[in-house]
Amino acid sequence: MAAAMSPMARDPKAIETAIASLAAKFGNRLVTSRAVREQHGNTVTWIENQPPDAVIYPQATEDVQEIVRICAANRVPIIPFGQGSSLEGHVNAPYGGVSIDFRDMNKVLAVHAEDLDCVIQPGITRKALNEYLRDQGVFFPIDPGADASLGGMAATRCSGTNAVRYGTMKDNVLALKVVTPSGELMQTARRAKKSSAGYDLTRLMVGSEGTLGVITELTLKLSGIPEAISGGTCPFPSVDACCNAAIMTIQTGIPVARIELLDALQVRAVNLYSKLALAETPMLFLEFHGTPAGVAEQSERFAEIAAEFGGGPFQWTTQPEDRTKLWEARHNAAFSTFTLRPGAKMIATDVCVPISRLAECVAETQRDIEATKLIAPIVGHVGDGNFHLTLLIDTADPAEVVAAKAFNERLVERALAMDGTCTGEHGVGQGKMKYLLAEHGLPALEAMRAIKRALDPDNIMNPGKVLLPG
Amino acid sequence: MAAAMSPMARDPKAIETAIASLAAKFGNRLVTSRAVREQHGNTVTWIENQPPDAVIYPQATEDVQEIVRICAANRVPIIPFGQGSSLEGHVNAPYGGVSIDFRDMNKVLAVHAEDLDCVIQPGITRKALNEYLRDQGVFFPIDPGADASLGGMAATRCSGTNAVRYGTMKDNVLALKVVTPSGELMQTARRAKKSSAGYDLTRLMVGSEGTLGVITELTLKLSGIPEAISGGTCPFPSVDACCNAAIMTIQTGIPVARIELLDALQVRAVNLYSKLALAETPMLFLEFHGTPAGVAEQSERFAEIAAEFGGGPFQWTTQPEDRTKLWEARHNAAFSTFTLRPGAKMIATDVCVPISRLAECVAETQRDIEATKLIAPIVGHVGDGNFHLTLLIDTADPAEVVAAKAFNERLVERALAMDGTCTGEHGVGQGKMKYLLAEHGLPALEAMRAIKRALDPDNIMNPGKVLLPG
Numbered sequence: 001m002a003a004a005m006s007p008m009a010r011d012p013k014a015i016e017t018a019i020a021s022l023a024a025k026f027g028n029r030l031v032t033s034r035a036v037r038e039q040h041g042n043t044v045t046w047i048e049n050q051p052p053d054a055v056i057y058p059q060a061t062e063d064v065q066e067i068v069r070i071c072a073a074n075r076v077p078i079i080p081f082g083q084g085s086s087l088e089g090h091v092n093a094p095y096g097g098v099s100i101d102f103r104d105m106n107k108v109l110a111v112h113a114e115d116l117d118c119v120i121q122p123g124i125t126r127k128a129l130n131e132y133l134r135d136q137g138v139f140f141p142i143d144p145g146a147d148a149s150l151g152g153m154a155a156t157r158c159s160g161t162n163a164v165r166y167g168t169m170k171d172n173v174l175a176l177k178v179v180t181p182s183g184e185l186m187q188t189a190r191r192a193k194k195s196s197a198g199y200d201l202t203r204l205m206v207g208s209e210g211t212l213g214v215i216t217e218l219t220l221k222l223s224g225i226p227e228a229i230s231g232g233t234c235p236f237p238s239v240d241a242c243c244n245a246a247i248m249t250i251q252t253g254i255p256v257a258r259i260e261l262l263d264a265l266q267v268r269a270v271n272l273y274s275k276l277a278l279a280e281t282p283m284l285f286l287e288f289h290g291t292p293a294g295v296a297e298q299s300e301r302f303a304e305i306a307a308e309f310g311g312g313p314f315q316w317t318t319q320p321e322d323r324t325k326l327w328e329a330r331h332n333a334a335f336s337t338f339t340l341r342p343g344a345k346m347i348a349t350d351v352c353v354p355i356s357r358l359a360e361c362v363a364e365t366q367r368d369i370e371a372t373k374l375i376a377p378i379v380g381h382v383g384d385g386n387f388h389l390t391l392l393i394d395t396a397d398p399a400e401v402v403a404a405k406a407f408n409e410r411l412v413e414r415a416l417a418m419d420g421t422c423t424g425e426h427g428v429g430q431g432k433m434k435y436l437l438a439e440h441g442l443p444a445l446e447a448m449r450a451i452k453r454a455l456d457p458d459n460i461m462n463p464g465k466v467l468l469p470g
Numbered sequence: 471m472a473a474a475m476s477p478m479a480r481d482p483k484a485i486e487t488a489i490a491s492l493a494a495k496f497g498n499r500l501v502t503s504r505a506v507r508e509q510h511g512n513t514v515t516w517i518e519n520q521p522p523d524a525v526i527y528p529q530a531t532e533d534v535q536e537i538v539r540i541c542a543a544n545r546v547p548i549i550p551f552g553q554g555s556s557l558e559g560h561v562n563a564p565y566g567g568v569s570i571d572f573r574d575m576n577k578v579l580a581v582h583a584e585d586l587d588c589v590i591q592p593g594i595t596r597k598a599l600n601e602y603l604r605d606q607g608v609f610f611p612i613d614p615g616a617d618a619s620l621g622g623m624a625a626t627r628c629s630g631t632n633a634v635r636y637g638t639m640k641d642n643v644l645a646l647k648v649v650t651p652s653g654e655l656m657q658t659a660r661r662a663k664k665s666s667a668g669y670d671l672t673r674l675m676v677g678s679e680g681t682l683g684v685i686t687e688l689t690l691k692l693s694g695i696p697e698a699i700s701g702g703t704c705p706f707p708s709v710d711a712c713c714n715a716a717i718m719t720i721q722t723g724i725p726v727a728r729i730e731l732l733d734a735l736q737v738r739a740v741n742l743y744s745k746l747a748l749a750e751t752p753m754l755f756l757e758f759h760g761t762p763a764g765v766a767e768q769s770e771r772f773a774e775i776a777a778e779f780g781g782g783p784f785q786w787t788t789q790p791e792d793r794t795k796l797w798e799a800r801h802n803a804a805f806s807t808f809t810l811r812p813g814a815k816m817i818a819t820d821v822c823v824p825i826s827r828l829a830e831c832v833a834e835t836q837r838d839i840e841a842t843k844l845i846a847p848i849v850g851h852v853g854d855g856n857f858h859l860t861l862l863i864d865t866a867d868p869a870e871v872v873a874a875k876a877f878n879e880r881l882v883e884r885a886l887a888m889d890g891t892c893t894g895e896h897g898v899g900q901g902k903m904k905y906l907l908a909e910h911g912l913p914a915l916e917a918m919r920a921i922k923r924a925l926d927p928d929n930i931m932n933p934g935k936v937l938l939p940g
Contacts, residue, residue, distance in 0.1 A: 112824065112826060113721070114717055114721065114825065114826035115824040115825050115826045115855075116720065116721065117824070137721075156666055157665075157666040157670070158666065159664060163664060167641070168664050170670060170673065171637070171641060180913055180917070184913040185913060186911070186913035186914045186917060187910065187911055187913075187914060188910075188914060189891075189910075190886075190889050190890060190891055190909065191824045191889040191890075192822040192823055192824060192855055192856075192885075192889065192890045192891040192894065193822070193824070193825065193854045193855055193856075194629060194633060194638050194822060194854050194856060194891075194894050194895065195627075195822060195891035195893065195894060196626055196627040196628065196677055196820075196891075196893045196894065196895050196896060196897040196898065197891045197892050197893050197898055197902065197905070197906060197909055197910070198677070198898055198906050198909075198910065198914075198915075198918055198936060198937070199674060199677065199678055199682075199917075199918045199921060199922075199936075200627070200640060200670075200673045200674060200676065200677050201910075201914055201917060201918070203640065203670045203673030203674070204669060204670060204673070204674055204921075206670065207666055207668070207669065207670055208669055212669075223723075224720075224721055224722065224723035225723075226723060227723065247584055250586065250694075251583070251584065251586065251607075251694055252694065253693075253694035253695075253696060253697065253760075255725070290723075290764075291767060291771075293763065293767055294760075294763075294764055294767065297761060297763055297764065301761075350666075352662040352663065352664060352665060353662055354582065354585040354587070354661045354662060354663070355584065355585050355663065356582060356584035356585045384663045384664050385585075385662055385663055386662075386663075386664060415662075416660075419660050419661040419662065420660060420661075420662045421659075421660055421662045421664075421665035421666075421667045422667055423665065423666045423667050424662065424664050424665060424666065425664065425666050426666060427666040428666065428667055428668055432667065435667070436667060436668050439660065439667055439668075440657065440658075440659075440667070440668065440671075441656070441657055443650055443654040443655060443656035443657075444656045444657060444658060444668075444671055445668075447650070447656060447669075447671055447925060448668055448669045448671070450924040450925055451669060451674075451921055451924055451925070452669075453924065454920040454921055454923065454924035455917060455920055455921070466668060466669075467668070
């Protein structure tokens with residue numbers, strides 16, 4: 001067996017041979033210009049840009065199989081690429097290789113409205129998919145901040161604001177087609193809503209970040225567009241009060257669709273960027289899905305809970321325009337933070353803790369921000385215990401970068417000490433590899449490494465991501 | 471690497487050595503009497519009893535580690551055992567070895583009501599767990615027919631009548647402690663509600679049927695006990711009408727908690743066994759969870775849908791006694807079938823198809839039953855497309871056994887042809903191994919085998935289950 005997890009040496013000769021073969025087969029769908037290659041290295045993080053040696057644009061699963069076979073024959077790394085919106089260096093090419101860009105594989109192949117599922121190619125984005133689905137009365141609920149590709153969303157096991165009600169990608173992918181490291185086509189499951197037939201390859205691939213194979217087709221679970229939606233904002237005297245109201249809402253069994261925390265600084269950024277006039281105090285953004293009577297009842301019950309914790313008034317509406325404006329503001333929350341420090345680099349953090357520890361974790365983190373003198377507003381998927389800080393960094397100031405990185409380390413350690421995870425939804429990529437041992441312990445990490453070696457013995461699938469060499 | 475998936479030869483000398491070591495360590499918690507060993511071979515199926523060489527009763531995770539280390543040193547098979555209620559030969563010992571019975575590891579270790587989770591040992595049964603949880607306002611929703619152990623339920627990725635609303639075991643296990651084949655203790659995840667930190671070992675272990683390690687602790691997601699529950703029965707003119715009403719109910723977004731199909735013959739058995747007087751026609755049993763106003767609204771909306779398909783009246787109630795009686799009757803459905811043919815052996819089938827194909831699959835299956843002259847009532851978790859026939863067989867009549875087995879083969883082929891699965895919730899065990907190639911195709915099956923070899927190179931973990939030798 002190859003020493004799979006040991007660092008790969010970049011092999012210029014092998015790469016040259018593979019690129020020549022790919023060019024012969026794919027012509028101008030293979031691109032090696034510096035600009036395009038650099039666009040395909042990750043820049044949405046503080047990890048340096050590590051461009052691939054070439055970028056290729058397949059049009060069908062068979063193309064991907066051919067690409068993988070050529071790369072495998074030359075032991076050349078393969079890096080799947082969707083929209084490039086991942087946050088931990090997932091699409092960088094630390095050992096060179098070929099970036100497979102799914103731009104041209106963005107079709108909806110089938111919608112089975114009766115079964116509440118659809119079959120798609122990996123390059124389609126979440127907004128384009130929902131645009132396509134809208135007139136059939138169904139939607140796909142997972143909504144990360146970026147308009148990411150569905151292939152990338154599956155690869156990182158992402159989620160978003162709807163996860164408290166609809167789950168994450170692991171709950172909404174029914175089956176995958178995956179090109180294996182030897183170029184074979186694997187179907188991980190069938191279209192039945194549930195199965196006990198063998199190991200759960202679907203869930204193994206979801207979140208494996210392209211390190212076990214290349215996703216070329218997804219069967220997704222859909223949800224019916226709710227008959228009625230109500231939503232609104234509710235100010236609170238403290239982050240603690242926000243968290244406690246969220247806990248009680250969920251414990252009471254209110255099937256809240258979205259329950260999002262913004263700290264006072266984040267509200268200020270949202271006001272500045274989205275031209276809103278929200279009270280600049282810790283706040284929950286909420287949404288309820290159901291029947292007209294149901295969403296009214298849920299909204300009223302939540303308002304009562306909020307009042308118990310000193311929050312309110314809960315201003316809610318069922319008007320689509322008002323809700324859309326609000327949630328656009330929420331989705332732009334990370335981007336809006338640049339208003340707080342124009343020109344700064346935005347770095348996203350992503351820990352997740354049991355919800356009972358959330359208030360404490362956020363409070364300690366806020367004290368840490370203050371002590372470190374960072375500018376870092378907070379948004380949280382509070383129903384899941386997951387929160388992000390957007391660190392606004394002057395990357396030209398080495399001392400500030402060092403301080404910010406040390407802050408992020410403390411944040412991860414704090415989350416782990418509270419039985420949490422170093423990443424709730426962004427994934428490991430290059431940025432979080434060093435935390436996996438502390439999070440999972442050696443036996444689990446060794447199991448992951450054994451699986452990686454078993455399925456990708458030559459370590460050609462997105463090497464240098466997820467698992468540090470053992 | 472050991473030729474892991476090749477059939478193991480039973481090695482009497484190694485087994486003798488291991489048993490002597492185990493006896494020295496565990497005294498009378500190791501039992502080798504014939505009666506106890508035979509009780510631990512599977513008898514809830516038509517697969518022959520294959521007793522282990524010994525049964526051992528650990529009291530702690532450390533005991534399990536010690537047992538596994540002794541067995542591993544001697545390459546002796548290990549078969550985890552919960553309640554023995556699995557239906558496909560999961561607990562048989564085709565190559566001998568040691569059955570680990572979790573009878574004494576049945577504690578609730580922690581309940582975190584704020585986080586809606588609990589930590590338990592694998593031997594506790596679903597009824598005992600819910601008894602324990604009741605006064606804390608939370609419950610664990612997964613309800614297979616039997617009062618199974620939670621460890622076994624996780625191992626088979628089981629579900630039950632609530633899955634349409636609450637998901638299956640894959641959706642309700644947050645984390646596991648697993649003793650690996652080398653006796654190390656692996657924690658698959660932390661208590662955070664979601665994570666993107668590496669490969670999803672939790673979901674890999676759920677449904678792996680003891681072939682990758684031994685579960686010794688489970689962290690389960692809990693749900694709040696609904697404020698109000700309504701439930702009832704609704705007769706329909708045909709199975710087809712039942713299925714179409716179920717499809718529309720789910721598409722409309724009614725968050726039905728249970729929607730169960732019984733065919734006319736099954737209703738007759740339920741009437742006989744549970745002393746009910748239901749109309750002996752295809753019928754849906756339903757339950758709705760929510761607020762008092764919410765469940766009333768859901769019930770009324772369902773009644774309208776039922777009427778559209780010629781069904782009704784939908785008789786529903788929120789009275790706990792009436793509901794309990796109804797769902798006890800439903801849970802006893804399989805057992806009640808013996809009234810249709812006293813003395814017969816009951817064999818359970820378990821296919822699952824996309825819901826849009828369910829009516830067609832059931833109708834073809836009913837024609838097949840008629841042609842084969844079998845007695846086989848049907849119950850279905852119709853919201854998931856999953857249905858069971860209880861075949862009532864005179865096992866002393868070889869021709870009938872042959873006919874029944876051939877019928878089951880056709881049933882599986884029919885489900886696979888409709889993009890379904892050979893098992894929706896019972897698992898593979900010994901009985902369904904031969905269907906996995908047709909269901910998954912060779913690349914997926916080879917990936918499963920590679921994972922098995924990587925994690926259990928000596929094939930000591932429940933050998934002869936799930937994966938046929940390659």
